[in-house]
Amino acid sequence: MSAASVSHRSPVGHVPVTCHLRRAAGRDHNPLCRPVDRARSRLLIALAVAVALSLAVGTVVFLVLLGGARAQARASALHHHEVSATTLASSTASPAGSPWAAQAQASWAYPSTDGHAGVIGVPSGTPAGTHLALWVGDNGSPSTPPEPYGELAAAAALYGVGALALVDGAAWIGYGLRCQVLERRGEGAWEADWERVEPQWSGRSH
Numbered sequence: 001m002s003a004a005s006v007s008h009r010s011p012v013g014h015v016p017v018t019c020h021l022r023r024a025a026g027r028d029h030n031p032l033c034r035p036v037d038r039a040r041s042r043l044l045i046a047l048a049v050a051v052a053l054s055l056a057v058g059t060v061v062f063l064v065l066l067g068g069a070r071a072q073a074r075a076s077a078l079h080h081h082e083v084s085a086t087t088l089a090s091s092t093a094s095p096a097g098s099p100w101a102a103q104a105q106a107s108w109a110y111p112s113t114d115g116h117a118g119v120i121g122v123p124s125g126t127p128a129g130t131h132l133a134l135w136v137g138d139n140g141s142p143s144t145p146p147e148p149y150g151e152l153a154a155a156a157a158l159y160g161v162g163a164l165a166l167v168d169g170a171a172w173i174g175y176g177l178r179c180q181v182l183e184r185r186g187e188g189a190w191e192a193d194w195e196r197v198e199p200q201w202s203g204r205s206h
Helices: 017-024 035-078 149-202
Strands: 081-087 102-109 115-122 131-136
Touching: 035 149, 102 131, 115 131
Parallel strands: none
Antiparallel strands: 081 102, 081 131, 102 115
């Protein structure tokens, strides 16, 4: 019988969480518990703490960015105003490079007493006299719509998940590398123990 045939698994089998906690604290006085078993318990406790930390980090990142997104959306809404524009002529095809498929001369008012006129993007085939919704800035010039809060919140969630995955992934990589070290250490300990007791166990020492 060789040492290779001896299982390197812990002789206590499945270990409850409470036992891991006692081992990690050095309070497990089981004579079959080896130093490498205590090291494995400490490693498992460290992994659990790291996973909990990754959840906390991801949550904090999400909440901080979500608060910023809420403030950004609110500030954006204060400086973007939706008004009604009236086309003064039928739409024409937009020139190459324009972000619009079609455009038309239109007029609108913002504030209500200040009249404005200019070329705006419109659906193809829009006739003169059509009323369209138009976003303008504080000075009444055409602008983009305010930044949607939903998109900003989704970006915050994405960053939160990314932070969680980064910390969690690092924890699992470290856990895997340390497990390999402990496995080699455990195998070495089993080999040394077997070389010491095998002659007595097999009777070769007589």
